[in-house]
Amino acid sequence: MTEPAETPRSGPIVTPTRVVAGLCLFLPFVAMLWVSSYAKVEPTLIGIPFFYWYQMLWVLISTALTMTAYKLVRREQRALRARKDGVSQ
Numbered sequence: 001m002t003e004p005a006e007t008p009r010s011g012p013i014v015t016p017t018r019v020v021a022g023l024c025l026f027l028p029f030v031a032m033l034w035v036s037s038y039a040k041v042e043p044t045l046i047g048i049p050f051f052y053w054y055q056m057l058w059v060l061i062s063t064a065l066t067m068t069a070y071k072l073v074r075r076e077q078r079a080l081r082a083r084k085d086g087v088s089q
Contacts, residue, residue, distance in 0.1 A: 017072050017075070017076045018073065018076070020069075021068075021072045021073050022069075024065040024066070024068050024069040024072075025066065025069050027065060028058055028062040028065060031058055031061075032055070038050060038054040039051060
């Protein structure tokens, strides 16, 4: 049959956890779009110009920040689900 419609959530949609997760996802975009900050040759690292190794460093940083955002949101969802299950029982 049909499933009952979900009731509206009680509580804020924007939580501090989600703001931090959003910042973790937004930071790499800002770093890569601000080209004038890294459009240079010096300092070199093992002969690699700054322009290239800076971008490769952001690949690793972006991975860590994305993982952090994912873990924060999952933890918040588990806590909300646990609270919801505890109230309904």
